[in-house]
Amino acid sequence: EAGVTQSPRYAVLQEGQAVSFWCDPISGHDTLYWYQQPRDQGPQLLVYFRDEAVIDNSQLPSDRFSAVRPKGTNSTLKIQSAKQGDTATYLCASSYPLGLGGASYEQYFGPGTRLTVL
Amino acid sequence: AQKVTQTQTSISVMEKTTVTMDCVYETQDSSYFLFWYKQTASGEIVFLIRQDSYKKENATVGHYSLNFQKPKSSIGLIITATQIEDSAVYFCAMREGPPNAYKVIFGKGTHLHVLP
DSSP: OOOEEOOOOOOEEEETTEEEEEEOOOOOOOOOEEEOOTSOOOOEEEEEEEEEEEEEOOSHHHHHHHHOOOTTSSSEEEEEEOOGOEEEEEEEEEEOOHHHHHHOOOOOEEHHHOEEEE | OOOEEEEOOEEEEEESOOOOOOEEEEEESSEEEEEEEEEEEOOEEEEEEEEETTTOSOOTTTEEEEEEEEGGGGGEEEEOSSOOGEEEEEEEEEEEEETTTTOEEOOOOOEEEOOO
C-alpha cells in the first residue's frame, strides 16, 4: 500500500512569492489534514477535509493561505505572498473514516515539504 | 477547547532502561482518543499507540505502553528496554468525539535521547 505522498520536498522562496504544496493521501482515506510544523515544535493544524468538504479552516494563519481538495482525493495547499514567518515544514496526513460508534483511527503522515522563505 | 501539553522538552536515558514521557490534555468531551507518534531525525512521523477514553485497560504495543490516568487527564508513554533507535521526538495527540471528531491536535513534543 502506497503511503501519503507530498511534493515538492523542499521549497526556497523570496518574500512575496507564491508556493503550492501537493498531497496525495492513502487510497480510501476520506479525511485529509494539513499541518504546519515550525522548527522544534509540534504539528499545528491548519485545515482538514472530509472528502471534498472543508471541515475546519479556521486555523489557517491568514487569507494568504488556502487549501482545496476538489475531488476528495488529492489536495493542494497554497501560500500567496509568502513571509519569513511561514518558514516551516508543511505536513499532510490522512486517515480512514471514523469507525462504528465513532471509533478513531490513527493518521498517516507524508514526508512533508520543508519551506524556507528568505 | 482541546489542549495537549507536553512539559518535558528533552529526556536522556541509558540504553536498555525504561523511560516515561508525560502528557496532559484538556477536553470537555466525555469521549476522546489519545495517540502517541514518533518523529525520527529524517522527519518521518509514525503512529505508535492509541488509547480510547472509554477503555480502562492501558494500551500496549510491543515495547510501548500507556499509563492512562483519566481523573488527572494524563496519558504517559512508557518505553521499556530502550534502544538507540528509539531516539526521536515523541508527540502526544488528541481527537475528540463528535462534532469535532475529525480534529486532531498535537503537543509540542519530547525529544528522547537514548545513550549507549
